[in-house]
Amino acid sequence: MINYLVDEFKKDQGIDLRNDPLAMQRLKEAAEKAKIELSSAQQTDGESAVHHCRCYGPKHMNIKVTRAKLESLVEDLVNRSIEPLKVALQDAGLSVSDVQDVILVGGQTRMPMVQKKVAEFFGKEPRKDVNPDEAVCYRRSGSGRRTDW
Structure with missing residues (x-):
């Protein structure tokens, strides 16, 4: 930009x-x-x-x-950001269907294009009840919960 x-x-x-x-x-x-x-x-x-x-x-x-115009400027970057998701799932031995909730982290995830690409990849809409700017802090503060313990 x-x-x-x-x-x-x-x-x-x-x-x-x-x-x-x-x-x-x-x-x-x-x-x-x-x-x-x-x-x-x-x-x-x-x-x-x-x-x-x-x-x-x-x-x-x-x-x-x-x-x-903004979307045309960042489209390649957004598309490339999907690859690390694929790698992370593969490394964890998971498939897209194993993911129960999608939580977006960081201000740029407010972009409708980012939300759309993530929804297309996971086959479900990301959660809207978590503030993307606070998501990392929320987990780090101990307020987040893991369901796999």
Whole structure:
């Protein structure tokens, strides 16, 4: 997503921000905000003040990003993330049908595309009652429970 924003900014403003740490940090923040918004919306403005520190002064960018565009940017990564699931199941001697519940962990799992791919792989919808940001902490705190003990 950041590379996409950098490329779009370069097309619009004629400035490559890759060597400007402050501008890249601003773009990283804008990209994160856009990803969060696109988990529940079809489009976001991706507006950000990009303070480009070389002689150009502050520049503003307003790039519309759609969920479809974000999904096209991350599709390969999402598809590749299924392979470790296959390996983990194989290493554990389990099949997909042995999995009772699917719990997604991490903020990116809020992306509808990720949820769809996981549901397709496991043949069931992931649980919606567990906050993906808190799932790791929940288990580590001892509040999680294992049913195989």
